[in-house]
Amino acid sequence: MRLDEEFKKSGYFWLPSNPEKRIPGILVIKDGGSIELEVVGLFDDSIDGINRAINGSDALDRIVGHIEKHGLVTLDDCFYKNRNISFGGISKSTVHVNRAFLGVAYEEKEIMLFNHLKFSVEGIDEWVGRSGIKVEHQFDKKSASITYNPPEEIILNLNNGMKLQITFTWTLPGFPSQKEAKITQKTYFKLSSDQACSLNDFISVAYKITTLLGFAIDKTVCIEKVTATSEAVRQDIGNEKTALVPISIYYPSLPFAKNRPKIDQHRMLFRFGQIQNDAERIVNNWFGAYDQIDPALNLYFSTKAGAHKYLDGKFLALAQGLETYHRRTSKMKLMDEDAFEKLTSDLIEQCPEEDREWLSGRLRHGNEVSLSRRIKSIIEPFKELLGTSKERNKLIRAIVDKRNYLTHYDQSLETAVVKGEELWVLCLKMEAIFQLHLLQILGFTQSEVKSVFENSHELQQKLKKI
Structure with missing residues (x-):
C-alpha cells in the first residue's frame, strides 16, 4: 500500500473485552502498509497478564482505540512484537498490527463484513x-x-x-x-x-x-x-x-x-480506451487466468516487482514461469497416455523386484516433454516476431542451457551459457514472450496482439535483435 507520508497519530487504546483499561500509545503506519502500535504500559497488568507475558503469550487479536483527528480505530490481528515489563518504572511495548480500520470500533468477536x-x-x-x-x-x-x-x-x-x-x-x-x-x-x-x-x-x-x-x-x-x-x-x-x-x-x-x-x-502495453468495448470480458478472463495459471502469474510478477536481487534469480523465475504456464495450458506429452502406461507397466514387470520401486519413481514423469520443446511451443504463435528459424533456435538453446546450468551446475555448460548483458537481454525477451501470451489469455486475438506489439515501443525493444 502506497503512503505518500508516514501516518503517525497519538491516542488511547484498549482491549474490547476491557474498555475501562485504556493506555496511551502512538499508531504508526509506514509506506508499504506496515503498522505498529507503541504503547506505554500493558493492556493487562494483572498478575495473570504479567505471567502470560513472561511465558511468551504474545497474541492480542483485536485492539480498539481513539486517535487524534480520526476518532475511533480498530486494530486487527495483533501481537506483541516486543514487550517490556518495568516494575515501578515506565514500560514501553511495541505491538505488530496486520490491519487498521479507521472510523469504527468493532467488538471483540464481531465479524467484519x-x-x-x-x-x-x-x-x-x-x-x-x-x-x-x-x-x-x-x-x-x-x-x-x-x-x-x-x-x-x-x-x-x-x-x-x-x-x-x-x-x-x-x-x-x-x-x-x-x-x-x-x-x-x-x-x-x-x-x-x-x-x-x-x-x-x-x-x-x-x-x-x-x-x-x-x-x-x-x-x-x-x-x-x-x-x-x-x-x-x-x-x-x-x-x-x-x-x-x-x-x-x-x-x-x-x-x-x-x-x-x-x-x-x-x-x-495497452490503455483502457483500447479495451473499453470489451472490458467486462477481458477483466473476467484475467480473473479466470488466476484459476488456471496462478503459479505462473506469481512468478512473472515477482520479476516485475524486483523480488530477485540478482539477474540469475530473475532468469530462473521467468524460465520456471514459462514452463509452468505451458504445463497449465497444454496437454503436450511425448506419447499417447495409454501407450505410455502400457510401456511403463511392461518395463516394471520385466524389472527385478528389488528395483521396481526405484524404476517406478524414475518413470513417473517420463512422459513429460523437455523444456526445449515447451519453449518452442510457447514461441510458435509469435515466431514471426522472434526472427529467423536460426535465431529462434539460438534463443531456445540459450534459455535451456542457462536453466540447466543454474539448476544442476553442469560444468560442461559453464563457458556456453549467457552472462552479463546477454543474460539481461535474454530476460527481456522471455518477459516479452510472457506478455504476448498473457494478452492472449486476456482474450486479445492474434491481430489485436500484433497491433499491441506494433504500437508498443517497449515491447518492440524487448524483442529487438542485439
Missing part, C-alpha cells in the same frame, strides 16, 4: 484517460474558461457476483476564489456486493485488479487510499436519516515496490 471497497491504484488516471475538465482559451481576449462535468461511471459485472465500477471523485474551487481556482479529479475502482463479504474476499479481487493494471501499464503499481463501507455500519445524519460510515483501511498490500513508478501513457 463489507458491501463496498473503494481503492485507487498508481497509474489509474493515466490508464483510464478520462477527464471532466475542459479548458477553453480565448487568446485574443486574454481570457480562459474552465468547466467541469464528471465523467460517467463505468460498471462491469464480475463472474464472482461483484460489480466493478470505475468511478471519479472531484473537488471544486472554494468561495470566494479571488486568486486561485483549482479543480481536481481522481479515478477509483469500486467493488460492490449485495451480499456482505469478508475483507479477504475484497482484497483478493482488488489484488487481481491491481496486477491487471500493472500488466497493462508494464510497471509494478500499488494500491492506495482504500476505504470500505458496510450496510451494517451507519451513522445518524439527522431528520431520521442515516449514511454509510466510510472506513479507511490500511494493510501491507501486494504488489509493492519501494519507489513510485513513472507512468507514461505512451509506454503502456
Whole structure:
C-alpha cells in the first residue's frame, strides 16, 4: 500500500473485552502498509497478564482505540512484537498490527463484513484517460474558461457476483476564489456486493485488479487510499436519516515496490480506451487466468516487482514461469497416455523386484516433454516476431542451457551459457514472450496482439535483435 507520508497519530487504546483499561500509545503506519502500535504500559497488568507475558503469550487479536483527528480505530490481528515489563518504572511495548480500520470500533468477536471497497491504484488516471475538465482559451481576449462535468461511471459485472465500477471523485474551487481556482479529479475502482463479504474476499479481487493494471501499464503499481463501507455500519445524519460510515483501511498490500513508478501513457502495453468495448470480458478472463495459471502469474510478477536481487534469480523465475504456464495450458506429452502406461507397466514387470520401486519413481514423469520443446511451443504463435528459424533456435538453446546450468551446475555448460548483458537481454525477451501470451489469455486475438506489439515501443525493444 502506497503512503505518500508516514501516518503517525497519538491516542488511547484498549482491549474490547476491557474498555475501562485504556493506555496511551502512538499508531504508526509506514509506506508499504506496515503498522505498529507503541504503547506505554500493558493492556493487562494483572498478575495473570504479567505471567502470560513472561511465558511468551504474545497474541492480542483485536485492539480498539481513539486517535487524534480520526476518532475511533480498530486494530486487527495483533501481537506483541516486543514487550517490556518495568516494575515501578515506565514500560514501553511495541505491538505488530496486520490491519487498521479507521472510523469504527468493532467488538471483540464481531465479524467484519463489507458491501463496498473503494481503492485507487498508481497509474489509474493515466490508464483510464478520462477527464471532466475542459479548458477553453480565448487568446485574443486574454481570457480562459474552465468547466467541469464528471465523467460517467463505468460498471462491469464480475463472474464472482461483484460489480466493478470505475468511478471519479472531484473537488471544486472554494468561495470566494479571488486568486486561485483549482479543480481536481481522481479515478477509483469500486467493488460492490449485495451480499456482505469478508475483507479477504475484497482484497483478493482488488489484488487481481491491481496486477491487471500493472500488466497493462508494464510497471509494478500499488494500491492506495482504500476505504470500505458496510450496510451494517451507519451513522445518524439527522431528520431520521442515516449514511454509510466510510472506513479507511490500511494493510501491507501486494504488489509493492519501494519507489513510485513513472507512468507514461505512451509506454503502456495497452490503455483502457483500447479495451473499453470489451472490458467486462477481458477483466473476467484475467480473473479466470488466476484459476488456471496462478503459479505462473506469481512468478512473472515477482520479476516485475524486483523480488530477485540478482539477474540469475530473475532468469530462473521467468524460465520456471514459462514452463509452468505451458504445463497449465497444454496437454503436450511425448506419447499417447495409454501407450505410455502400457510401456511403463511392461518395463516394471520385466524389472527385478528389488528395483521396481526405484524404476517406478524414475518413470513417473517420463512422459513429460523437455523444456526445449515447451519453449518452442510457447514461441510458435509469435515466431514471426522472434526472427529467423536460426535465431529462434539460438534463443531456445540459450534459455535451456542457462536453466540447466543454474539448476544442476553442469560444468560442461559453464563457458556456453549467457552472462552479463546477454543474460539481461535474454530476460527481456522471455518477459516479452510472457506478455504476448498473457494478452492472449486476456482474450486479445492474434491481430489485436500484433497491433499491441506494433504500437508498443517497449515491447518492440524487448524483442529487438542485439
